[in-house]
Amino acid sequence: xxxxxxxxxxxxxxxxxxxxxxxxxxxxxxxxxxxxxxxxxxxxxxxxxxxxxxxxxxxxxxxxxxxxxxxxxxxxxxxxxxxxxxxxxxxxxxxxxxxxxxxxxxxxxxxxxxxxxxxxxxxxx
Numbered sequence: 001x002x003x004x005x006x007x008x009x010x011x012x013x014x015x016x017x018x019x020x021x022x023x024x025x026x027x028x029x030x031x032x033x034x035x036x037x038x039x040x041x042x043x044x045x046x047x048x049x050x051x052x053x054x055x056x057x058x059x060x061x062x063x064x065x066x067x068x069x070x071x072x073x074x075x076x077x078x079x080x081x082x083x084x085x086x087x088x089x090x091x092x093x094x095x096x097x098x099x100x101x102x103x104x105x106x107x108x109x110x111x112x113x114x115x116x117x118x119x120x121x122x123x124x125x
Contacts, residue, residue, distance in 0.1 A: 040115035046106040051099040054124040060112040062090040069106035072099040095124060
């Protein structure tokens, strides 16, 4: 079965960014050989001057690919500047937060494995 998700469908994550989910448990269930959902893909937009809520995911590993803008990423107390083209790995259990320090919206493609879920996400502020 083919799954196609409209680009402009947005929601707000627990972490506080606007997200257009592309492939996740309900919309386009990416599966591995066991037929269990194995990953999710979303695009987060963080407005100028804003930040996500400090949080962690107990079991999901995340990849962040910056597609527009610039910001700061803090993972387990280590801080790095991020900009278009950068890709960051956030391991399960790592406390993280993203700040938009640029002059335009910060857009990040987020891939999670296992798939993102609110139940796996713990807000820390």
